[in-house]
Amino acid sequence: MIEILSETKCIGCNQCVSVCPTNVFDRVEDGIPKIARQSDCQTCFMCELYCPVDALYVAPDAEAAVHPVEEQLESQGLLGGYREKVGWGPGRQPVSRHEGMYQLALKTGL
Amino acid sequence: MSEARQWDGLDLEADVLVIGGGPAGAWAAITAARNGSSVVLADKGYCGSSGATAPSGTGVWYVQPDEEKRRAAKEGRYTLGGHLAENRWMDRVLDRTYEIMNRLEEYGYPFPLNENGTAYKRGLQGPEYMKLMRKLVLKAGVKILDHSPALELLADEHGVGGARGVRTQRGDSWTVRAGAVVIATGGCAFLSKALGCNVLTGDGYLFAAEAGASMSGMEFSNAYAISPTFSSVTKTAYYRYASFYYEDGTIVEGAGSTRGRSVIARNLLQGRQVYARLDQAPADLQPLLRIGQTNFFLPFDRLGINPFTDLFPVTLRLEGTVRGTGGIQIVDDTCATKVPGLYAAGDAATREFICGGFTGGGSHNAAWAMSSGSFAGEGASNYARGLGSRAATRELKGLSSSPLTSASADRPEKTAERIQAVRDEVVPYDRNLFRTEQGLTGSLNRLDSLWRELRQTPVERSAAGVKGREAAAMTATARWMYRSALARTETRGMHKRADYPELDSNQRYRLIAEGLDEIAVSRRQVEEALVR
Ligand SMILES: Cc1cc2nc3c(=O)[nH]c(=O)nc-3n(C[C@H](O)[C@H](O)[C@H](O)COP(=O)(O)OP(=O)(O)OC[C@H]3O[C@@H](n4cnc5c(N)ncnc54)[C@H](O)[C@@H]3O)c2cc1C
Ligand code: SF4
Numbered sequence: 001m002i003e004i005l006s007e008t009k010c011i012g013c014n015q016c017v018s019v020c021p022t023n024v025f026d027r028v029e030d031g032i033p034k035i036a037r038q039s040d041c042q043t044c045f046m047c048e049l050y051c052p053v054d055a056l057y058v059a060p061d062a063e064a065a066v067h068p069v070e071e072q073l074e075s076q077g078l079l080g081g082y083r084e085k086v087g088w089g090p091g092r093q094p095v096s097r098h099e100g101m102y103q104l105a106l107k108t109g110l
Numbered sequence: 111m112s113e114a115r116q117w118d119g120l121d122l123e124a125d126v127l128v129i130g131g132g133p134a135g136a137w138a139a140i141t142a143a144r145n146g147s148s149v150v151l152a153d154k155g156y157c158g159s160s161g162a163t164a165p166s167g168t169g170v171w172y173v174q175p176d177e178e179k180r181r182a183a184k185e186g187r188y189t190l191g192g193h194l195a196e197n198r199w200m201d202r203v204l205d206r207t208y209e210i211m212n213r214l215e216e217y218g219y220p221f222p223l224n225e226n227g228t229a230y231k232r233g234l235q236g237p238e239y240m241k242l243m244r245k246l247v248l249k250a251g252v253k254i255l256d257h258s259p260a261l262e263l264l265a266d267e268h269g270v271g272g273a274r275g276v277r278t279q280r281g282d283s284w285t286v287r288a289g290a291v292v293i294a295t296g297g298c299a300f301l302s303k304a305l306g307c308n309v310l311t312g313d314g315y316l317f318a319a320e321a322g323a324s325m326s327g328m329e330f331s332n333a334y335a336i337s338p339t340f341s342s343v344t345k346t347a348y349y350r351y352a353s354f355y356y357e358d359g360t361i362v363e364g365a366g367s368t369r370g371r372s373v374i375a376r377n378l379l380q381g382r383q384v385y386a387r388l389d390q391a392p393a394d395l396q397p398l399l400r401i402g403q404t405n406f407f408l409p410f411d412r413l414g415i416n417p418f419t420d421l422f423p424v425t426l427r428l429e430g431t432v433r434g435t436g437g438i439q440i441v442d443d444t445c446a447t448k449v450p451g452l453y454a455a456g457d458a459a460t461r462e463f464i465c466g467g468f469t470g471g472g473s474h475n476a477a478w479a480m481s482s483g484s485f486a487g488e489g490a491s492n493y494a495r496g497l498g499s500r501a502a503t504r505e506l507k508g509l510s511s512s513p514l515t516s517a518s519a520d521r522p523e524k525t526a527e528r529i530q531a532v533r534d535e536v537v538p539y540d541r542n543l544f545r546t547e548q549g550l551t552g553s554l555n556r557l558d559s560l561w562r563e564l565r566q567t568p569v570e571r572s573a574a575g576v577k578g579r580e581a582a583a584m585t586a587t588a589r590w591m592y593r594s595a596l597a598r599t600e601t602r603g604m605h606k607r608a609d610y611p612e613l614d615s616n617q618r619y620r621l622i623a624e625g626l627d628e629i630a631v632s633r634r635q636v637e638e639a640l641v642r
């Protein structure tokens with residue numbers, strides 16, 4: 001479930017408001033969006049991928065809120081970790097292009 | 111029923127309206143637009159991130175046009191699917207998928223390269239694929255309405271002529287009058303939080319049935335995916351490397367990812383937690399697996415679990431028709447329904463033609479989404495053109511089976527209770543995975559009375575009202591599923607009858623379910639003879 005929208009990182013671009021399929025966020029006039037309907041979150045991680053400054057954190061637990069602490073996540077490198085793995089963001093190569101994809105297919109047919 | 115023009119908000123006209131912006135809807139919209147039609151695409155969420163493909167990604171049934179390879183590809187699922195697929199359709203879909211995947215390369219999808227620098231096209235990463243699809247949809251000149259769930263179709267005596275819904279982020283409504291409508295709203299996973307699936311509540315099935323269309327193969331609707339208990343990620347391919355254990359570390363005999371899911375379900379039903387560990391994955395493969403499906407590892411990494419070495423508890427999450435095969439019946443090669451002006455594509459349409467009663471993993475769904483989307487887009491576009499100037503003067507009415515009102519209607523808690531009541535009938539393994547006459551009949555009695563209640567309950571034209579329509583759609587879907595399941599007194603494809611555990615060769619037919627208040631199930635012959 002979506003847990004963190006970092007007030008210190010967010011630049012108010014409202015991308016998360018746009019892309020969230022289940023409309024969890026609300027736009028705020030002259031401010032940064034807020035997590036308005038946390039229980040509607042389907043834990044799909046899409047908002048994280050579209051946030052340009054890694055200000056969002058979705059905890060894997062799909063059923064219950066777990067209230068993680070932002071500083072801790074930051075120090076564990078978990079903020080923006082998924083976006084990095086998918087290869088989105090300036091200077092990164094999309095993982096879909098990764099030669100490992102082909103190696104994996106050769107070895108396993110996957 | 112109500113007149114088309116009385117809703118406030120956005121009012122548009124188009125040749126083709128596409129409802130749903132997953133891969134099927136996106137391909138339908140692009141194809142219709144390239145065919146010269148003006149197109150509007152409305153999505154409940156956001157075209158590009160919404161639906162089952164976007165957050166996950168799919169293997170794709172991409173097979174070189176080589177006779178031997180194609181034959182093997184078609185044979186692969188024929189028996190598993192209970193001999194309900196048809197050669198002619200498999201050929202069409204294989205051809206169209208091949209074509210579309212090659213086009214995706216030209217459009218810039220970043221496929222991995224093989225040693226000769228040639229693109230290797232066996233799968234698509236969801237976020238990447240759907241980001242590109244949104245770009246292509248816009249480039250084709252399609253108008254996208256995001257956060258705009260449809261609530262009902264519009265029609266006159268000649269057929270379907272548009273739809274309307276609400277714009278959840280603006281708080282108003284939209285109406286689109288169109289010569290033809292493509293339903294691409296995906297399947298129904300009953301709000302089980304399987305990856306990306308909570309927008310998939312069977313809305314399109316309900317809309318189509320309200321217009322008079324039928325469902326086909328709704329007994330093939332009990333897909334359950336393995337996932338860690340603590341996670342929404344229902345990616346299942348890697349469980350081929352898993353061993354399954356009880357809490358004390360002893361092996362769960364017979365448990366497995368494909369055929370052994372029933373064993374897992376039986377244990378869970380008895381209250382015995384099952385654990386998995388991907389300990390069959392050779393060490394040299396592990397880093398490659400991590401690249402292959404980043405999202406599979408995401409929950410583990412966040413919780414500090416190494417799935418190759420640590421045991422983790424698993425469950426089976428309902429994916430319903432998303433990885434089932436039942437859906438709206440289509441009656442010709444253009445993916446037309448039996449209602450003039452109405453088309454269906456992707457998971458919203460039946461997939462029996464290419465995989466019979468079973469899909470599981472393995473790429474058929476993605477191939478079907480792109481190819482049926484393009485068939486339907488072309489069909490709808492040609493149909494709209496055929497209407498000519500008549501399209502503009504139609505007197506359209508809304509088709510919702512529950513009254514849609516502008517006033518505040520039902521309490522949200524009441525809707526939540528009804529949704530829970532449907533879930534109670536379809537989520538439990540001993541009702542939906544292992545089906546019996548007694549269980550199905552009991553569920554149907556309760557679902558029928560829930561349906562009667564919903565039929566009388568006004569639905570507000572607002573974001574809150576969307577949930578009311580979802581409740582109705584899920585209830586209707588469950589009723590078509592279980593009426594069909596009751597009629598199929600055998601085990602075939604994914605449909606398992608505990609009281610009829612064998613395949614009965616006399617039941618090689620399709621089951622067509624139609625009706626809202628009274629549901630009739632009839633048999634329809636599979637056009638092609640059995641292939642041995
Ligand atoms: C975890 C997972 C893994 C999968 N892996 C594979 C695989 O490897 N290979 C494979 O072939 N298939 C796979 N599938 C299945 C595949 O994802 C689907 O078959 C495919 O997404 C279907 O595409 P679609 O466009 O029909 O529906 P979807 O992609 O589900 O899109 C439906 C769209 O309709 C919208 N919508 C719903 N209701 C309304 C409404 N009332 N008004 C407006 N819009 C609405 C939704 O917001 C959504 O955007 C997988 C599915 C899951 C869940
Ligand atoms: S994880 Fe998905 S559903 Fe949840 S807030 Fe992010 S985008 Fe929305």
Ligand code: SF4
Pocket residue numbers: 005006009010011012013014015016017032033050051052053054055056
């Ligand atoms: S996407 Fe990120 S930066 Fe943009 S508004 Fe949302 S949280 Fe803030």
